[in-house]
Amino acid sequence: MEEKRVTEEMLSSHDGKDGRRAWVAIRGEVFDLSQSRLWRDGEHMKRHLAGRDLTDEIQASPHGLDVLKREVVKRVGVLVSREEVSPLPRSLEFVLGRFPILRRHPHPMMVHFPMAYVLGAVFLFIVESFAPRGWLLERCSFALLVMGALFTPIAIVTGLLTWWVNYGARPMHPVKRKLQLAVVLALAEIASLIVRARGPIQDEILEGLYFGLLVIQALCVVGLGWYGGHLVFPYTGKK
Numbered sequence: 041m042e043e044k045r046v047t048e049e050m051l052s053s054h055d056g057k058d059g060r061r062a063w064v065a066i067r068g069e070v071f072d073l074s075q076s077r078l079w080r081d082g083e084h085m086k087r088h089l090a091g092r093d094l095t096d097e098i099q100a101s102p103h104g105l106d107v108l109k110r111e112v113v114k115r116v117g118v119l120v121s122r123e124e125v126s127p128l129p130r131s132l133e134f135v136l137g138r139f140p141i142l143r144r145h146p147h148p149m150m151v152h153f154p155m156a157y158v159l160g161a162v163f164l165f166i167v168e169s170f171a172p173r174g175w176l177l178e179r180c181s182f183a184l185l186v187m188g189a190l191f192t193p194i195a196i197v198t199g200l201l202t203w204w205v206n207y208g209a210r211p212m213h214p215v216k217r218k219l220q221l222a223v224v225l226a227l228a229e230i231a232s233l234i235v236r237a238r239g240p241i242q243d244e245i246l247e248g249l250y251f252g253l254l255v256i257q258a259l260c261v262v263g264l265g266w267y268g269g270h271l272v273f274p275y276t277g278k279k
Contacts, residue, residue: 044117046070048093050208051119055091056082059213062090063116066098070116071108093119128205136205143205147198151268154195155261157188158225162258165251178240185236188257189229196222214267221267225260228253 046063051070056062062074062082073079073090082090088097098105107113128136136143161184168177199222203215232253241247 044070045120046117047120049206050210051093052091053207053212055089056080064088064090065093065095065119066105066108067095068119070119072114072116073112075112075114076110077112132205144202147195147202150191150198151195151264153191154188154225155265157184157191158229158254158257158261161185161188162254165254182236185229185232185254189226189233192222192226192229196226212271214271218264218267221260221263225257225264228256228260232257 046065051063051065054061054063054072056074056079060082061072062076062079063070063072065071073084078084079090084090088094108115161181164177164181164184168175168181171177199218203209203212207215232250235241235246235250235253241250
């Protein structure tokens, strides 16, 4: 059976935080220390952190490599460079090699558009209730909603591409939550467009429904920002 090949990026994502497995690399081999009480939250002796190559550190430790033979330590596979293993087709890897900006930037660039448009739509809709007649803020709010609905599919597609390219499409809690929120956001946007399609709403019940859908979208956007930020800047609890 072929050994599991672990890239440095895969290793770093298994840092023992927030329920993730705690992996370390020693002399080219990767070990899972999640079951060890000495590696809770991916940290050992407040000095050594999971998700890294600790070859130099273990050589300077008071114990030897014999600790890796303990029952709580599970061997995962071998550590390889990113160039040695890739889940992507060669054609896509070639394009990403020629244009490195496509590896990480498309989603961050696209996702901010629907987020800004949705929050702007909610803000203007609320302000319209207090603004003098004739300011057309409700129409501006609807225009932002339309733009948000147009950019949301693009943000979802680029997000899935980034997940595939940079994380191998492996299961990740923040990504799972982002996908769920993105679906709810898209459905709420469609429902809002249907309710508002015939023009400014006059019926109080429909207006309440429309505003509720806008609020749902705003909450989804906040959640997407939260989990997206957690992926880019994972919280470690340290100052």
